[in-house]
Amino acid sequence: MTRNDKRESQGFVDEWVTAHVGDLIQWRRSIHARPELSHQEFATTEFVASTLADAGLQPKVMTTGAGLVCDFGPDNGIRIALRADLDALPIQEFTGAEYSSKVDGVAHACGHDAHTVMLLGAALALHGAPSLPAGVRLIFQPAEETVHGALDVIATGAMSGVTRLFALHCDPRLPVGRVGLCAGPLTSAADYIDLRVDAPDETIGHPYQPADPIYSLGTAIVGLPGMLSRRVDPRSGTTMAWGAIEAGNARGSASGGGKVTGTLRTGDHATWLLLEPLVREIIQSLLAPTGVRYQLDYRRAVPPVVNDAESVRIFAEALRVLGPDMQVDTEQSGGGEDFAWYLEEVPGAMGRLGVWSGSGPQFDLHQPTFDIDERALAVGTRVLANLVLASA
Helix, strand or coil, X not given: CCHHHHHHHHXXXXXXXXXXXXHHHHHHHHHHHCCCCCCCCHHHHHHHHHHHHHCCCCCEECCCCCCEEEEECCCCCCEEXXXXXXXXXXCCCCCCCCCCCXXXXXXXXXXXXXXXXXXXXXXXXXXXXXXXXXEEEEEEECCHHHCCHHHHHHHCCCCCCXXXXXXEEEEEEEECCCEEECCXXXXXXXXXXXXXXXXXXXXXXXXXXXXXXXXXXXHHHHHHHHHHHHHCCHHHCCEEEXXXXXXXXXXXXXXXXXXXXXXXXXXXXXXXXXXXXXXXXXXXXXXXXXXXXXXXXXXXXXXXXXXXXXHHHHHHHHHHHHCCCCEEECCCCCCCCCHHHHHCCCCEXXXXXXXXXXXXXXXXXXXXXXXXXXXXXXXXXXXXXXXXXXXX
């Protein structure tokens, strides 16, 4: 693809987006008003699939009916994958917008509706472009909020033949027109811990016995975060937080046991691989002297998103074409994102798309008041399309 060919295709993408801004907004509002939870994104998938098919593309819907993959462009050479997530959250919306969720207790409070529409727009713009430097694979992924949706997509072979992968995620801390980039870790790993403690049967009803489940649970609640702070390098950004406690059923009895649940996050991939055996070792050492029975359920959720340096360079080039001031630096966050699973398979990068109007309050992700400045839809569509054009 010559430089003139690339400029011509970039010009077509820009013209397409300018002509279809109204469509992007309408699509997003329609999806936003009818959110679907993880593994239930059937109507959203059908809308995306039918829109792609009407444009002459051949989407392949996943066997569950939620999520799809679609290839187009040159068959030989490199293939660039672009990913968007489809699912909403179990949150009641309180934005007051005319397009607010019509589904009680479900809302697009993380921007996945915007991700879906921007990728759909980029696909249609690229499909109509005079020429492409690479093959394109669209991944409309279900169940990102379950943290394992990406693994289901990977299991279908969706990464086969992919050279590089890109995505955008809404960021309410950045104003519209800015995209945050960083090479290396962008998000954190997030694992789940459930600890159940019970007294042996012969000690139930005798709180003075050494096997006291409530005391033992308290020992673990205080001891695990404390020991982790001594056993793990603080530069890894590792944090432990308990989120819920259930314990006991009588004032003077040790019966009933207890349960505590929490999350363990780290910003370092190597540390993430070591955390589960370390947690098991610490819990065993803390509870062994107490004489209680315990059950530890440690669930590894997602690794950190680690942006590949060359992919970030391509990302930066795509932004430079769109505007000299579009790229800004961004820091690693403590949030988890299952895009990380794809990066265990192929190199790639995720950028943070500014969706804040630039004035007024900044409503954070996963909150009932979260919404976006819809001008970001055109920006994100151009960025995703230009990532393909900048990749060769």
